Amino acid sequence: MWREHLNGNQVSDKLGKILDRLAETVFKKRYQSVAEVWADLQGYSGRKNSTNTTPQPVVIKTPPKPPTQKFEFDIVTVNSKGQQINCRRGQAECIIEDLGNGVTLEMVMIPGGTFIMGAPSGEVQSSDDERPQHRVTIKPFLMGKYPVTQAQWQQVASFPKLQRDLSPDPSCFKGLNLPVERVSWYDVVEWCARLSKRIGKPYRLPSEAEWEYAARAGTTSPFHVGDTLTTDLANYNGSYTYGSGPKGAYRQKTTPVGQFQQANAFGLYDIHGNVWEWCADPWHDSYKGAPSDGGVWDAGNDNRYQNYIEYLVNFLSNTNNRVLRGGSWCSFPENCRCANRDWYDPDNLNYDLGFRVACAPPTLSP
Known part of the structure; x- marks a missing residue:
């Protein structure tokens, strides 16, 4: 019967006998167990029969957990005058992505948790767009250990174009380990898409809630270092002070990522x-109706509007501005607070606009 389906092909006598026995209509003449079939197939393939003819199950190996690397760092706390009052060692895990040509990207594992987003009314030089404070729950995710550097930008910009062209060297201040700047929000979205396609992971901009949660790292003070900031700890316009903090250096340019060795x-x-x-979210002028799930506050995650048309009218009236966080080398210190928010047109190419990437956490086997 089975020979009718060979279409002119031939099989050996040995294999023919095995197939005949498999297709035998008389039950007692058929193979009575898988072990018998396995033994005959071993003989057909030229293998010597072992004393144990029981077929071995196919073992499908579980993919290994993504390689992680633990690293240590200093966590500094200062008082309201900017004087160091504590320094302790911290430890975290990161995943190192190989981007090619000797360029890597370090992504830190950010644990999930719940925090209070925004600034209290009593926080010095805070504004109403940072309120009302609200509770947000964040799922675990990965975030760049540093802002994206010019070396990383250049490497990913060399990957095949998806939607728009990217300048391989857009920055005003040149240096492979300096943060990339003069990149628009649209450029950054394209860069993340190219990286995602090459690496096979969903790289993206963080949501505004994810950014603040990661920046605070469990703190509730204006800065993750405490109640003020100094230019020994960060690069900003030190000609100005925050609270009772001291004046400091105004470097008037970007500095290499990680130059300030204290992390949060x-x-x-x-x-x-x-x-x-840059963050993924469109700008909102307050947190009224903000989501509590840590996602991007867009049309699919907006509690303020009765319908999509109402949302769209507001969206267009705000010209699609996108959120910025963290301040820059030319910012006053109050603009560097964890809660501070700003916005720009997504086409803007200022020399103080950069980004760091986020990604969903790897799926780890139990």
Whole structure:
């Protein structure tokens, strides 16, 4: 019967006998177990029968957990005058992505948790767009240890174009380990898409809630270092002070990522100053109706409007401005606070606009 389906092909006598027995209509003449079939197939393939003819199950190996690397860092706390009052060691895990040509990207594991987003009314030089304070729950995710550098930008910009062209060297201040700047929000979205396609992971901009949660790293003070900021800890316009803090240097340019060796408690560097960091969210002028799930506050996650048309009218009236966080090398210190918010047109190419990337956490096997 089975020979009718060979279409002119031939099989050996040995294999023919095995197939005949498999298709035998008389039950007692058929193979009585898988082990018998396995033994005959071993003989057909030229293998010597072992004493144990029981077929071995196919073992499908579980993919290994993504390689992680633990690293240590200093966590500094200052008092209201900017004087160091504590320094402790912290530890975190990161995943190192190989971008090619010797360029890597370090992504820190950010644990999930719940925090209070925004500034209290009593926070010095805070504004109403940072209120009302509200509770937000964040799922675990990965975030760049540093702002994206010019070396990383150049490497990913060399990957195949998806939607728009990217300048491989857009920055005003040149240096492979300096943060990339003069990149628009649209440029950054394209860069993340190219990276995602090459690496096979969903790289993206962080939501505004994710950014503040990661920046605070469990703190509730204006800065993750405490109640003020100093230019020994961050790159901003030190000609101006915050609260009772001291004046300091005004470098008038970006500094290499990680130059300030103190990180926050999650292991993130350069959170305050250096370059403003784009977030995924469109701008809202307050937190009224903000989501509590840590997602991007867009048309699919907006509690203020009765319908999509009402949202769209507001969206267009705000000209699609996008959120920026963290302050920059030319910012006053109050603009570097964890709660501070700003916005720009997504086409803007200022020399203080950069970003750091986020990504969904790897799926780890139990």
